[in-house]
Amino acid sequence: RSRLYALEPIGIGTPFVESLSGYIARLADAHAVSVGDLVGRELSPLASKPLISFGPSMRRNRANSHRFHARAHAINGFGESSKRWIEALETATLQKKLRFLTLSLFEGVFSRQGASRHTRAWCPKCYDEWRTRGAIIYEPLLWSIDLVVLCTRHLVSLARECPHCHRPSKPLAVYSRPGHCSHCQHWLGDSPAPSPEGGPDVARGLDAALYRAEAIGELLAIVPRLEGCSLHSVFTANLRACVDVVTSGNVDAFARRCEVARCRLLSHLTGSSVPMIDIMLRICHRLDIPITVFLENDPRRAEPYWRQARKAVQHDRNIPARRSAEQVRLVLSTAAQEEPVPSLSEIARRLGYKGSERLYQVDPDLCKQIAAKYRQSCRSHLWKKP
Ligand SMILES: [Zn+2]
Ligand SMILES: [Zn+2]
Known part of the structure; x- marks a missing residue:
């Protein structure tokens, strides 16, 4: 007991x-x-x-103080x-x-x-x-x-x-x-x-x-x-592999693309300093790679992400045609009726946007509804009392 x-x-x-x-x-x-x-x-x-x-x-007074x-x-x-x-x-x-x-x-x-x-x-x-x-x-x-x-x-x-x-x-x-x-x-x-x-x-x-x-x-x-694995070595190896594929090992180009300081990136690549979570998230966001990919010792899962990021860097996508607010709202309200409801990033992707900023700009309430519905459809976070 x-x-x-x-x-x-x-x-x-x-x-x-x-x-x-x-x-x-x-x-x-x-x-x-x-x-x-x-x-x-x-x-x-x-x-x-x-x-x-x-x-x-x-x-001073142990009897009745609790600090x-x-x-x-x-x-x-x-x-x-x-x-x-x-x-x-x-x-x-x-x-x-x-x-x-x-x-x-x-x-x-x-x-x-x-x-x-x-x-x-x-x-x-x-x-x-x-x-x-x-x-x-x-x-x-x-x-x-x-x-x-x-x-x-x-x-x-x-x-x-x-x-x-x-x-x-x-x-x-x-x-x-x-x-x-x-x-x-x-x-x-x-x-x-x-x-x-x-x-x-x-x-x-x-x-x-x-x-x-x-x-x-x-x-x-x-x-x-x-x-059970040495997370630091896995992480450093993944970061190196990522730079090797995405910009063919060009640290300058990689740092510029991800908006991080070159010397800082270098020290993370050699393992002589560890990154702030924030910096890592920026790299992930800029390259559209889930942060978990950098921590798992699974090259077969990671490779496709590196290659996809390389493609995006090489042919930096053109800015999508500007749609009217009405057009965007129509796409949003149609998507809201889908079962299961798609994520906002999926809807943004369909429209050729990189992020969902434009969607929020057009109709924040509808976006929140969709996001809430999406989250409910795929994740439960309620732990019932026994
Ligand atoms: Zn209070
Ligand atoms: Zn909450």
Whole structure:
């Protein structure tokens, strides 16, 4: 028997996998104790080194103070700190896959910059939907990543401030509870989420944000499959193969095409420095290659992508003829009736566009409907209570 409830982690192998800090909050909730008590009394004694350090007021007055510094952002990220938490939690719950609730596998592959965010972020609509449907309320790892600013399911900005007490909070705090503010304990599901709408600039920003969030989701989904190989060598070899095919090994041309600094690209190719996730996503976006292709040791899958990117670079496609808004709207509304509904990028491709900016420009509401319908048709992220 495990010392604490053997709570199953949520969504391993999907873009919506739970975060380790969220798992701790859910575990505390299941035991009806505060995170502070769970960590201080149950988990810390199991760790090889202290998990938390107590703040000055705690040292002065242990009896009624609860302040701790959990270096909370590091829990979901890379490095020693996350390892200690995983170790202690696995000992206490006898769960064996908690490392997949962190980014620890990407240590030495991507730089820490842009990885873990220092404050908590959430999608109020996801919380509300889970509560309404009686699903488990939890914190996806995706929300804890700095580059992700948008919910890929609801296309709304992630919230970072409690609508009741107007304070931001740490990813893990003494009184963290899934779906609730760790300061005032109010439900966070009803925060008014500013919906990103507006002109073409906003649409372009939305498109880029959506691309990033979805690509990072794909990364999180393949994590369990990547274990056991030297990810850093696989990645470097793939990047080299990509440059070799796409621009025949011409680093200058490749850097120009992807809008990355040449010296930086060179250092990634030799493996002397690791790229920021953001830079890698830019390369993937510019060449239309899924980021997962760079991490999998599967040349047969990768080759066609390299060759396709080479073709695109060689015959840079002509700018498609400008269609009237009415024509685009007609294509959109016809596509919305299709079963199953196509993705926005598929519709854009049919029209000869590279991205879906123009579609959002013409009819943002219809685009959102199509995107929501598409996501519902192919992905479920609801984990039912047993
Ligand atoms: Zn959402
Ligand atoms: Zn609050």
